[in-house]
């Protein structure tokens with residue numbers, strides 16, 4: 001097992017090296033208590049440990065041990081004047097007789113990297129494809145890094161229509177990557193890599209600037225009206241630059257603060273919502289509207305809903321897809337709309353593809369929607385054509 005502390009540098013930076021050492025010895029102690037007779041644990045780098053176990057014979061037992069280790073380390077660590085939540089990522093590799101110690105360690109290291117990629121505070125087991133996945137992920141991150149600032153990242157706009165009269169009420173800015181060799185890469189494929197590598201802050205900021213630039217051209221064409229919806233990641237929202245960036249862009253753009261809506265996914269709000277609430281409030285203080293994106297997928301933030309200063313819920317496409325055909329999905333959409341109404345929130349439905357879904361959402365009191373039934377995400381030039389083709393403007 002290759003064990004690497006998650007973000008340990010931040011502990012040293014924030015609390016000093018004495019506190020860092022305290023964290024390391026505490027973790028070493030906790031790992032030691034989970035070892036069996038004959039196991040070996042060693043610290044092999046600044047914040048890396050390796051455990052060699054000859055006592056485990058099957059995968060289920062490995063999983064149980066790795067699980068316990070992740071859980072044991074994640075308990076708060078008392079450093080005297082503060083308590084630190086330190087987590088680890090663990091890579092597990094099992095030995096066949098033909099594998100050298102060095103190769104085994106390399107495998108565990110690859111698996112550890114994959115655990116980091118998957119979100120840290122977890123373990124992963126090496127398999128035949130681990131190395132390839134890790135290497136292609138590293139390549140993706142290298143390509144992302146070198147693509148920043150080169151114009152490879154584009155914003156496509158997806159129209160949002162008011163259900164009552166099909167008036168255009170907004171555009172959601174969606175990221176696309178024009179990769180030099182792979183062509184157009186959808187956001188789902190690279191946003192996660194951008195998140196895990198920390199590049200999301202720089203990339204996200206670049207996308208925000210691009211979106212504002214495009215919206216300026218739309219305002220030139222039709223005047224103010226459609227709202228710009230941008231997606232902010234948790235990490236981006238917590239970054240130091242985001243508030244200045246948005247207020248600068250608002251200052252120089254033709255958009256009023258209320259023409260901007262920042263979307264953050266429900267799942268991003270679940271963990272440690274406290275720090276985020278403060279950021280959201282400051283955005284809200286700028287006059288910007290806030291939306292919870294992919295609503296319904298995160299469950300637990302329902303309990304926090306009243307503490308988030310949001311004005312809009314976006315119902316996740318997976319529920320819209322089941323509207324009228326899947327009883328549970330229909331009930332969820334109905335409840336979200338009821339909840340939104342009682343909290344005086346606006347509701348936007350995502351992924352509307354059929355007339356039946358549109359009608360049902362309208363009947364249930366949903367305000368607006370986006371989806372292939374109306375329009376797909378499109379590059380700016382097409383959005384300008386779309387607008388000039390006689391789409392109704394919201395009044």
Ligand SMILES: [Mg+2]
Nearest residue numbers: 172231263293
């Ligand atoms: Mg969104």
